[in-house]
Structure formats: C-alpha cells, structure tokens
Amino acid sequence: MAGTIRMIGDLTLLRPLWLLALPVLAVLAVWLYRHQGGIGGWERAIRPELLRAMAALGRVETRRDRVPLIAAVGAAAVAVLALSGPAVERRDAVSFRNLDGVVLVVDASPSVTESPRWQDLVTMGRFGIASLGSRPGGMVVYAGDAYVATDLTADHKQLGQTLSLIGPETVPDPGSRPERGLDLAGVMLTEAEVLAGDVVLFTDGAGLGPDSLTVAERIAAEGARLSIIAFGPLTPEMEAHAAIGGGTLMSLDAPDDLSDWLTGQARDRLEQQSYPLLFWRDMGRALLALALIPMLMLFRRQMT
Numbered sequence: 001m002a003g004t005i006r007m008i009g010d011l012t013l014l015r016p017l018w019l020l021a022l023p024v025l026a027v028l029a030v031w032l033y034r035h036q037g038g039i040g041g042w043e044r045a046i047r048p049e050l051l052r053a054m055a056a057l058g059r060v061e062t063r064r065d066r067v068p069l070i071a072a073v074g075a076a077a078v079a080v081l082a083l084s085g086p087a088v089e090r091r092d093a094v095s096f097r098n099l100d101g102v103v104l105v106v107d108a109s110p111s112v113t114e115s116p117r118w119q120d121l122v123t124m125g126r127f128g129i130a131s132l133g134s135r136p137g138g139m140v141v142y143a144g145d146a147y148v149a150t151d152l153t154a155d156h157k158q159l160g161q162t163l164s165l166i167g168p169e170t171v172p173d174p175g176s177r178p179e180r181g182l183d184l185a186g187v188m189l190t191e192a193e194v195l196a197g198d199v200v201l202f203t204d205g206a207g208l209g210p211d212s213l214t215v216a217e218r219i220a221a222e223g224a225r226l227s228i229i230a231f232g233p234l235t236p237e238m239e240a241h242a243a244i245g246g247g248t249l250m251s252l253d254a255p256d257d258l259s260d261w262l263t264g265q266a267r268d269r270l271e272q273q274s275y276p277l278l279f280w281r282d283m284g285r286a287l288l289a290l291a292l293i294p295m296l297m298l299f300r301r302q303m304t
Contacts, residue, residue: 011088013085014087015083018080019080021083032069074291074294075294076291078294081287083284086283086284087284101198102128102200103139103152104200105185106125106139106181107143107178107201108170109143110143110168114168115204115231121231122164123255126160127255128258129160131258136152136153136194139159141170144175146177146183148188149162152189178206179209179211179212179214183215185199197224197225199227199245201241203228204232205230208235208238208241213241216241225245225247226241227248228250229252234249
C-alpha cells in the first residue's frame with residue numbers, strides 16, 4: 001500500500017494510505033472486546049450452576065482478561081503507524097553524490113584571464129563550488145582546445161584551488177572553442193553516470209555559435225542543463241545557449257546567483273525526476289521496534 005507524501009509540520013508520511021487501516025483496526029478491537037469471553041465462551045455451552053460450582057472450587061477463571069487484547073491491538077496500531085512511513089528530511093545526504101553532478105567549463109583564453117574582472121569570475125565560481133554540498137564537481141578549461149582540469153570529485157577544496165590557479169598560460173592553444181569544452185563536460189557526466197547534471201559555462205561570448213548550440217542541445221537531451229555565466233555584457237547568443245540548454249543566464253554582477261541556482265534548483269529537478277524519497281529518512285523501522293513493548297504484556301504470566 002502506497003500513497004503520496006503528506007506533510008505534518010516537520011514530519012512527513014511517505015505512505016499515508018496505511019492510516020486507513022486504523023479505523024478498521026478500531027472496529028475489530030471493539031468487536032473482539034464485546035465478544036470475548038472470560039473462559040473462551042464456555043459459559044454459553046455449559047449449565048450455569050455447573051459453571052458456578054467450578055468457579056467456587058477455583059477450577060475456572062470467569063474474570064475477563066482484556067490485557068492480551070489491548071496488547072495485540074496496541075502492537076498492531078504501532079505497526080500501522082510504522083508502515084505509514086513517518087520520515088524526517090535528510091540534508092546533504094551522501095546518496096545524492098551520483099545523482100547530481102556539476103561541471104564548470106571555464107574560458108581560459110587570455111582575453112578572459114587577463115581581464116580586470118577575472119577575480120570576480122573566480123569569486124563567483126568558488127561561491128558556486130561551496131554550495132555543492134555532497135554533490136561532485138568537476139572542471140574543464142578551454143581556449144583553442146579543451147582539457148579536463150579536475151575530474152568529478154567530492155573534494156571541493158581542491159576544485160576551488162584549481163579554479164584560482166587558472167591563468168593565461170593554462171591552455172596553450174590559441175583561440176576560443178567553447179563547443180569543445182562543452183562536449184568534454186558532457187562526456188564527463190555521461191562516464192560518471194550522473195542522472196541530473198549541471199554544466200556551467202563561464203564565457204565572454206567568444207566562439208559561441210551553431211557548433212556550441214548543437215552541443216548545448218545534446219547536453220539537454222542527455223538530462224543535464226547548461227547555464228551561462230556572462231563575462232561581460234549579455235548577448236543574444238548567450239541567451240540562446242541557456243534557453244536550449246534548459247539552464248539560466250547569469251552575470252558576474254550578481255555573484256550569489258550561481259550558488260543560489262545550484263542549491264535551489266538541484267532539489268526541484270530530482271523531485272521532478274521521481275527521486276523524492278531520497279530526501280527523507282524513513283523512521284518506520286525504528287517505530288516498528290516500539291510494537292514489541294505492548295507485545296511483552298502477553299508474556300506477563302510467564303514472567304511472574
């Protein structure tokens with residue numbers, strides 16, 4: 001039995017339809033209470049005077065013992081509550097690491113790295129890296145060709161240091177070929193079997209054209225998103241790439257936008273792709289252990 005997730009304050013029920021069993025259990029408990037005999041219904045099968053005589057001799061117990069019924073119904077009620085899936089939210093769960101990876105694609109051509117705004121780019125990138133949580137991050141640098149600077153890793157400190165060390169001579173190939181950087185980022189996500197990835201392109205717009213648009217479309221088709229960080233004025237080419245890639249267009253003038261985007265959008269994407277249960281810690285099994293407490297009442301006679 002399953003159902004949609006229901007929120008009760010900070011508590012979440014993953015399988016709320018199980019609660020429908022509680023009224024049925026209550027009706028059954030009332031019926032058993034009314035029909036349960038102290039000696040199993042023998043008072044309806046033997047003569048009353050014989051029953052009284054046996055009771056006087058201490059041979060039968062005519063008092064109705066409700067403790068076993070209460071214990072059984074209590075244990076069943078706790079089991080139903082456990083099956084409803086009470087859960088609390090998980091934050092920064094390690095199980096997210098192969099679901100949502102991020103690859104930064106950085107234009108390392110001299111026109112970018114020698115610009116006075118290069119440090120703004122590094123700052124924004126490091127803010128984004130710091131917001132990754134448990135998700136892996138990687139980095140590709142490109143100019144006339146593209147190279148993997150850091151493969152997908154959970155070591156975000158190393159990733160941030162790598163970004164800070166990029167300079168005009170990092171990529172020796174002259175030119176600006178963003179399509180090669182994007183293609184390499186897509187390969188990294190595919191090889192890592194990332195289900196919901198983000199590719200973030202830091203670019204001044206040089207080299208954006210039909211070839212890079214084709215790669216952006218392919219990245220989106222494989223389940224990832226392409227977002228653009230504009231190193232300079234926003235251009236129609238940047239807008240087109242972000243639109244086709246299913247991402248967003250950001251500017252260095254708002255350094256917090258990247259971290260906000262990566263933090264907020266990752267959860268929404270995984271929930272939309274049928275992975276919502278990964279965000280919750282099911283407490284049902286722990287609650288099920290509490291059902292043993294009323295069950296102990298059934299053994300009280302052996303314990304005395």
